[in-house]
Amino acid sequence: MVSLPTRARSSAALVLAGVLWGTGGLAGSLLARRAGLHPLAVADYRLLVGGAVAIAFLKGFPRTAEAAKRILAVGGLFAIFQASYFAAVALSSVSVATMTTIGAAPVIVTLVSVRKIRRWTLVSVTGTLAGLVLLQWSPGEAFSFGGLGFALLAAAGFATLTLVTAKPVEGLEPLSTTAFGCLTGGLLLLPVASWSGMAIPLHTDVLALVCYLGAVPTALAYAAYLRGLADAHPVLGALSAVLEPLTAAVLSAALLGERLGAAAWCGAAVLVAALAVGYWRPEPR
Template identity: 50%
Template sequence: MHVSTMSTSTPSSRARGLSTLAAAGVLWGTGGLLGTLLGRVAELSPLAVATYRLGVGGLLIVAFLLVTRRPLPRGRAVWTRIACVGGLAAVFQSSYFASVSLTSVSTATLITIGSSPVLVLLAERALGRRRIDRTAVLTLGLALTGLALLVGIPSGEVSGGALLAGAGFAVLAAAGFATMTLLGARPVAGLDDLTSTGFAFTLGGLVMVPFADLGFTASLSGAGLLAALALLPTAAAYTLYFRGLRGIGASTAAVMALLEPLTGAVLAAVVLGERLGVVGLVGAALLSAAVIVSARRG
């Protein structure tokens, strides 16, 4: 099904899909900055920030659907997909922050984001949807090298057991995102991207509630940051991502998602004053090149 969809898509539809995926990646890149600021202002743990992000982002979409009187999800296949995406989103978020707590942000980010396109490519190959050629391998190698240089090679300060467990959680997070990507590339009749994202993320947020301390230090700035986090890198970005998947394909979309750490690094340098350094700039250049090559192939 996926291959036939790709073969009949027009250049204009592919261009729209690529621009939609690029927009999603850039919006995702704002999540790190907004989440960091929200954690500071509202005194929230990273897991609590992720829980609020999923739950509130999903509820904003559901509220919009109700106000605009969109048809509600119906049918077993539709609710099965919503439940799967919601569960995968909860696995992705909770496993990522479990990895962060055991290792570090750089280690968890490197393994999670680096593993996702690899897992998608291997899954597509196993399912017979895509042939792994030399260009795909080189593009992926370029992307992973750039990501490692941009994020930073993990230091040896973490014990062997914690590093192994953290790496396991990071791979689990990557598998959750990869599976969500593969599912999103195969639409379900009667379920659009906005409805799927809204109800699935509301469900995913509810699943994470028992595992997070949601004590929120109320303030006007905290409420504004939460609204921005829920709307931009969550509700809007994931809806755009799932929409772009329809005309491009899972493996290309997974590489395009690497725009997230690239955008996050730029925002951290501009807003928070963090310096990339020569190594980080080289990594950003390599990562940009990989995204461009993947987009051209897509």
């Protein structure tokens, strides 16, 4: 078991990552609208700029074979996660794709990493799924097996990323993993993103959105997430990702005037309660 101060620091890092990811949804949506970009192009800009920003703050570079293997794995998982998620969005909808991806990830991590599922973990995961359904479910949306399949593939990619990066590699810090992982993922995604068109107008607001999307909800958020995973159970890391849709929903209501119904607010309350249970009674490592 980790000490309370260490657990508190790792929990704070995971919370920070989830909240910052939520601002990325809003920034990415604005960028797509103002620059006329396909979601895949937005995702690729996010990875490439995020990797470049993170590299600017590195003091050294990983040189071991194990570090190179980890970076390649992280980059590949970033590309799979982003491409699969946006394919799910295209085939279904944002709400269904997000609900399925973020909801399935902690379930996959729990089934893979926990030998004996404890009562509080079951309560937290179940509450998370219920909260996501209430927060994002839209009655009457068309069902798509293709959209469901890609969303589950995205969830598997994120879950694998969580499990792989929970085991530290000597000489490879979270910021280095984020920097080179994002760049690798961005380069892998580049051929598909280029096909969709990546030209952007050189306007101040568009460039500011590109920089923000790469720096804050990508470079900073993933560095915080990987830092938190170093001392937290992977299940808790996967659960923290639900702060992304929660933050995005609240920001959309506050900044864009989008109204949340009673069910959505109930879902937000259930999500917060489920996360509180997860942080209060984490699985032992």
